[in-house]
Amino acid sequence: AYEIRPRDWSSDVCSSDLLAGMTSGTTSAIGALVVNNIGADGVGTAAGTLTFNGSGSYLFNLHIRDPDSGGTTYKFNLVKSGTGTQTIAASDRDGLTFTGTTTVNAGVLQVGFGGAHSKLGTNSAATVNAGGTITFSRNDNFTITNSFSGAGQIYMLGTNDGISNNQSGYTLSGNNSGFVGLYTLDRSNLRVSSQATFGGAAASVNVMDK
Numbered sequence: 001a002y003e004i005r006p007r008d009w010s011s012d013v014c015s016s017d018l019l020a021g022m023t024s025g026t027t028s029a030i031g032a033l034v035v036n037n038i039g040a041d042g043v044g045t046a047a048g049t050l051t052f053n054g055s056g057s058y059l060f061n062l063h064i065r066d067p068d069s070g071g072t073t074y075k076f077n078l079v080k081s082g083t084g085t086q087t088i089a090a091s092d093r094d095g096l097t098f099t100g101t102t103t104v105n106a107g108v109l110q111v112g113f114g115g116a117h118s119k120l121g122t123n124s125a126a127t128v129n130a131g132g133t134i135t136f137s138r139n140d141n142f143t144i145t146n147s148f149s150g151a152g153q154i155y156m157l158g159t160n161d162g163i164s165n166n167q168s169g170y171t172l173s174g175n176n177s178g179f180v181g182l183y184t185l186d187r188s189n190l191r192v193s194s195q196a197t198f199g200g201a202a203a204s205v206n207v208m209d210k
Helices: none
Strands: 002-006 033-037 048-052 057-061 063-065 076-080 085-089 102-104 107-115 126-128 132-138 142-144 148-150 153-157 169-172 182-186 189-191 204-207
Touching: 033 076, 063 076, 076 107, 102 107, 102 132, 126 132, 132 142, 182 189
Parallel strands: 033 063, 048 076, 057 085, 076 102, 085 107, 102 126, 107 132, 126 148, 132 153, 142 169, 153 182, 169 189, 182 204
Antiparallel strands: 002 033
């Protein structure tokens, strides 16, 4: 189980495992909601899973995390299905600290919107299945520590203009040997140190025109 609550409240507002999408905040201001796992009925060590299955576009700008305080082991898992786009970000800090799994079955899960914050959880293992896309959108040089698997797409959106190309450098450091899908570089740079950090033998790269 998990809770969705205003960031200044301590009471539980609602609990669900399936939403079309989640919207709070804008690209210029953090929202008013915090999402964190509270365990089964607020106790125990069960993981909580939230699935987005909508067909629209949604933006959530604040915290998605494991328990609000330490001392517990339950984790927050995120699933993206449906054809829509769910953007998750934390523009004033790296508030996307959940450590459970991330699964993208369809549509787009976008992390960030061009700033120097936002990451895909804290080492959250991510499965990107065929028909699904994870998009990273940052303007700095950033190391992605997640491990990826699946045959979907990892889209790296950047801010390089073809003249100055020292922004939006994405370094992969996880074990991505189970990823056999497509990397798309859109005004960004990709850095890997080995075949395992890049992906399986079938993984490929598409470089967009600037």
